Amino acid sequence: MELLSLKLFGDVKLLRGPTQEIALPRKTQLLLAYLALSNGQRHPRDKLAALLWQDRPEEQARQSLRQCLFTLGKALGDDQPPLVLATRNQLSLDSDRVAVDVWQFERHVAADSLENLQQAAALYGSDLLDSLSFDDDALEAWCAAERTRLRDRFYEALATLTSHYADTLNLDAAIETGRRLVGLDPLREDAHRSLMRIYQRVGRRADALKQYRLCVDILRRELNVEPETATTRLYLEIRRRRDEANASPEQIVPPPHDGPRIPHDGHPGILQAAVRRKFVALVAGLALFLTLAGIILWLSL
Numbered sequence: 001m002e003l004l005s006l007k008l009f010g011d012v013k014l015l016r017g018p019t020q021e022i023a024l025p026r027k028t029q030l031l032l033a034y035l036a037l038s039n040g041q042r043h044p045r046d047k048l049a050a051l052l053w054q055d056r057p058e059e060q061a062r063q064s065l066r067q068c069l070f071t072l073g074k075a076l077g078d079d080q081p082p083l084v085l086a087t088r089n090q091l092s093l094d095s096d097r098v099a100v101d102v103w104q105f106e107r108h109v110a111a112d113s114l115e116n117l118q119q120a121a122a123l124y125g126s127d128l129l130d131s132l133s134f135d136d137d138a139l140e141a142w143c144a145a146e147r148t149r150l151r152d153r154f155y156e157a158l159a160t161l162t163s164h165y166a167d168t169l170n171l172d173a174a175i176e177t178g179r180r181l182v183g184l185d186p187l188r189e190d191a192h193r194s195l196m197r198i199y200q201r202v203g204r205r206a207d208a209l210k211q212y213r214l215c216v217d218i219l220r221r222e223l224n225v226e227p228e229t230a231t232t233r234l235y236l237e238i239r240r241r242r243d244e245a246n247a248s249p250e251q252i253v254p255p256p257h258d259g260p261r262i263p264h265d266g267h268p269g270i271l272q273a274a275v276r277r278k279f280v281a282l283v284a285g286l287a288l289f290l291t292l293a294g295i296i297l298w299l300s301l
Helices: 026-036 045-052 058-076 101-111 114-123 137-167 171-184 189-201 205-222 229-246 268-300
Strands: 004-007 013-016 020-022 084-086 090-093 098-100
Touching: 004 101, 026 045, 026 058, 026 084, 026 090, 045 058, 045 090, 045 137, 058 084, 098 101, 101 114, 101 137, 114 137, 137 171, 137 189, 171 189, 189 205, 189 229, 205 229
Parallel strands: 004 098
Antiparallel strands: 004 013, 013 020, 084 090
16 A cells, blocks of 8 residues: 655645655645644534535535545546545545655654754645645635644744754754745744844854844834834944954054154154263263172272
């Protein structure tokens, strides 16, 4: 029995093998997604029919559901066991027949090791059911709730990875995951701050300041608010360090040279005083020498 793959992040795809996609109508994709996201739970046929074909009478909706299951079976092949386990009144997805990327993602996030979080990040290519449209408000609300739940779990996984990469000085990876973090939720200021700190750490202060301005623009445009105090304080600190790094030295130490050192302001009075002090010291030394010489001569007589 072949194991199928069901991709729910981004475009919905049912795959046979690594790349062979099984073409499915949109309602069949929705049915598989709904069953997959129920973690093996069984659903009444009436409920599924009403949810997917709300615009049709009850009997016609049930007939549409039967046709949907028939189409799925034909797409998989008559010689293959059914992907959807069906009783007279209930339906569920056969977890032994399919590997679902959302299931794998949640297992990796729950394991919470570095390797598992990296695999979770690789699985989350785009938001849940990003390519599907909905005719019904109830379905759309269900999808929005599931999408938000998974996005929040992915955000925490990315934040953990970003911190790990920064702490272990894998700064290229930290920047990459930091950018994904901001892209996942541009209104989260902690994501902007995290990326700003990483840019500062690698010496890319201009990118850190640019990230702050991007954060300000997004907050004003989407929420009409100013950034938090912590964000602005970080921006000012990075700007101060940039200005200090770019500032010219206030004093230039002159190179050593022969002859008397002229004070930095070159004032002649100061130079003359220095010469006089040297002359007095020389005379005093000469007088001491002559005195000692006289004493030695007198003792030798």
